[in-house]
Amino acid sequence: MSASRKGPAWLEPLSHLVLLAAVAFALYPVLWVVSLALDGVQRPVARAIPWPDSPSLDNFRAILFARGSSGEWLFVRQLTNSIVISAATALTAIGIATPAAYALARFPDFVGAKGGTKALLATQMFPGVASAVPLYMLLDKLRLLDTRSGLVLVYATTAVPFAIFQLRGAFETIPKDLEEAAMVDGATRFQAFIKVVLPAARPALAVTALFAFMSAWNEFILAATFLSRESAFTLPVALQRHVGEFDAAWGKFAAGSIIVSVPVMALFYALQKNLVGGLTSGGVKG
């Protein structure tokens, strides 16, 4: 990495300057959000350097300790909703997609495999919002409006096909030799799948679960459509209520945004080892 090897000496400080500019560009809006969250004033004042006028944690307190109409602790309720719905979506996606993806990866010629794959691909081409009205009617018929399970069902319709594609690719990269070695060693195909293929696919499973979790965690439009009780809200819906038609509490909104992003950051941090992947390396030559 020495400057002499990469090019002339003046190139290195220059590249650092460019990188610094890029980082500043990317972080600037985030700094604004932090500044707003820490400011007592709800209306942002346009200025070059984002810095709070009167720093306080009032916005965070207002978000964290808000009470609902019947006196329940709204934040905890909504955080639980978000966690339960996102986790259930991720589990459903992984649970359904794993065997499906394995079958598509290992037996690509079974009847319906090709048609099924195309149908799954088609579901990925439409935005979820396009099906909001029919889904609303379905959930209404099933009496699942305003419920966690209703939203999980809706999210799974998009999370499952996506997870199938992700995992099919991952299973295709796991050498068949591994399963065959396990079967010669005395395993049934199912045992080989559970004991050898799944552990080898762990990084892919983690990433897929994380994606499903995050897309459910961040989803707003469908949640806002299907949820009407404040205590049933997920965090993004609750967050949006701070920005009304006639009044916008930007400070609270900013504080809420930070709070909502903390769990996702924590999850990324916890799974980063798996995100790097490479668990199958060394199992087979090449």
Add this chain to the structure above:
Amino acid sequence: MATLSLRSIRKVLGANAILKGIDLDVQSGAFVVLVGPSGCGKSTLLRTIAGLETPDEGSIKLDDKDVTRAEPRERDIAMVFQSYALYPHLTVRDNLAFGLRLRGESESKIKARVDEVSQMLGLGALLDRLPKDMSGGQRQRVAMGRAIARRPKLFLFDEPLSNLDAALRNQVRIEIKKLHASLGATMIYVTHDQVEAMTLADQLVVLNSGKVEQKGPPLEVYARPASKFVAGFLGSPSMNFTDAVVSDDSTSAVATGLRAPIDRQRFGALERGRKVIVGIRPHDVTVRKGESSAHGYRDGAAPTEIIVSVEVVEAMGFEAYAHGPVGGAPFVARVEATADALPRRGDKLALSVEPAHVHLFDPESGRSLEGAS
């Protein structure tokens, strides 16, 4: 230890017949090597024996029990894969124990076996490592250990050395040979490497296009190849082939620059003028000193003579190879590698060959003419 018997094994994949009726008997404790070029069906045959492929026709008996349709796990066979196929998430210890655990062996027995195998293969220091933290040679050893730990009826090796570098390959090859001697197990080994095939096998099976071309003890197959294919496949450098005709007196096969004596005991009385392919191994010729080079080739001067106009000389150190055309075909002769004996480009080498080392093949079928008439 087990006996294995294959009868009329056929396997078709898509439109291609991969195995076209293979018959093979493997005695208990034998080391059988299946050898052949890429695409000859040797790996498919091995996978069929393992139960990873099901034959379209034919039967497989292991210790007189029909296992043709049995699942791999029901066959009590161990297989070492070309890719090693170590379980990447398990340590060496758990890789070795994997098959034993699946079979519900007690932990004390598993520990004893793992210790025994790791001692046998020198894996003691690696037991807690993951496959990704080991070298190719170490992984290969673990793959063999995993097979040995199970004490299976039959060991299958699918080109286990092809991913190792040359030096390590030689070393592991000798270890496999020792292992066979100490375990006394029945082993079937697939390779395209003729050195592995020759050195490891008790019984060599040469496959070509899904058929058994020849089988027998390796030296016998080498010395008496049943076809031009086998003759050309075994031996390095390969056997020289020259189109020739049987001489008027039927005592030799002649072509431009070649007069090869015919061993009548082996080939009988061949009709004069008959077209044949003469096969002579580079190592079976002797340089006729004093007649080479300056003397050139004198027609009919010697009963057995090969004249090579040297184009290229490869000195290997312990021996050298002189390349040049004979009868319109390329010819390689082994010569001494000493500085004064080494031929040069442009030299004419006069070579002689013993009748016992001349092989004759039918130009149409490629089969050996030995005992044909």
